[in-house]
Amino acid sequence: MHFSPLVDRIAGRGSAAWSIHAEARHRQEQGEDIIFLTVGDPDQEPPELAIEATVAALRAHRTGYAAIVGYPALREAIASRVARRSGRPCTADNVAVVPGAQGGVYSVIQCLAGPGDEVLVGEPIYATYEGVIGASGAQMVTFPLRPERGFRPDLDALAGAITPKTRVIWINSPHNPTGAVFTRAEIERIAALCREHDLWLVSDEVYEDLAFARPHTGAWSLPGMAERTAIVSSLSKSHALPAFRLGWVVGPPELIRHLANLLLSMTYGSPAFIQDGALAALRHELPEVAALHEDYRRRAAILSELLTKAPGCRSIPPEGGMFVLLDVRGTGLSAMEFARRLLDSERVAILPCDGFGPSAAGHLRIALSAPDERLRDAANRILRFTRGLNQRALHAATA
Secondary structure, eight states: OOOOTHHHHTOOGGGGGGHHHHHHHHHHHTTOOOEEOSSOOOOSOOOHHHHHHHHHHHHTTOOSOOOTTOOHHHHHHHHHHHHHHHSSOOOGGGEEEESHHHHHHHHHHHHHOOTTOEEEEEESOOTTHHHHHHHHTOEEEEEEEEGGGTSEEOHHHHHHHOOTTEEEEEEESSOTTTOOOOOHHHHHHHHHHHHHHTOEEEEEOTTTTOBOSSOOOOGGGSTTOGGGEEEEEESTTTSSOGGGOOEEEEOOHHHHHHHHHHHHHHTSSOOHHHHHHHHHHHTSOOHHHHHHHHHHHHHHHHHHHHHTTSTTOEEEOOSBSSEEEEEOGGGTOOHHHHHHHHHHHHOEEOEEOGGGOGGGTTEEEEEOOSOHHHHHHHHHHHHHHHHHHHHHHHHHHHO
16 A cells, blocks of 8 residues: 655654564563663653642533633743743734643644755654654754764754754753753854754753753743744653653744644644643642652762763763763673673663764663663673673683
8 A cells, every 4th residue: 555755754864773672562562571671761740730730621521622822821821931931022912722732842843844854863863853844844964062072063063054944943851861951152152053054943842850960041031032932841750741642842933833733633632631731830830850859869860870880881970860871882892782781681772873873873762751670670680791791701702
């Protein structure tokens, strides 16, 4: 049977990264005890206030169709949050509610770029970005995040990559998978490039509440950028609510109107009872959000420290987010081979980063999505595995 060319464009290189996750999930379903550290799926309990509000909405039969871009009260709560954090005006007209941050970035790129256009993205990239850009018909062009500099963006390379075809610069901070938190100076220079070349800035800020090394700089806080900025965020990480699939886009009203037309064709709105739960969560600065931040900061420190003892490996402590990178090039194994052999021998599932771009080759992403003791267990299994590799290499060298 014939399929649209779209099916090839959405199958980005990052899709291969999930094969270890899929295999581990299958083996778990067969009864194996697997430590899952592949995806950023929070293990903590979400805020009780959000759950109670969602249940109450269901009991009140809030199960009909909802407003396409979100109920006004929720959009106003999101706008108030953005205005409070950024110090810049933001109203409900600047907000569209979308099905998670993933739905948000997909929808935004569909509205901003098309065939013949170029979208500039920092590499390593998050695994879905290439497919999202491909779906629009645009071309992804990468600029480097330098691993030798802690995955800081190479802004000179970014400036040199801009062409007459460039329409969007897409950033992600705190960054997935590297954990880098861009400085305000870095984001200001990126914004200046957008103004100079009349480009859109798309800022994926889903980890905005999980910055450790320095405060998060939201793109909406930058002067002179409101008319050319689209911010995407969600409740998935900050409130441990990924199954809600509740995210938002903040941008100029004209973009929100275009998103309304796209969402009318795609989702026909987010569920009313989920929006009610989100509204309850966003009306308050909840202690559970601060507790999640502390959980991930502590877990990152624990795991990074333990993995410094792994022969042939280098752990890279994150500046934010919910992942630790492990550089395994010193073991002589590819990231994929390392992950497969670790899963087979130690029942620990972590994600090879080969699909995130060339500079991530030889690295694995370890999610901090398990309690402290489970993470320590995983680290000890990784240590045992790498020490075994080291002993076998020594034996082979002396044989």
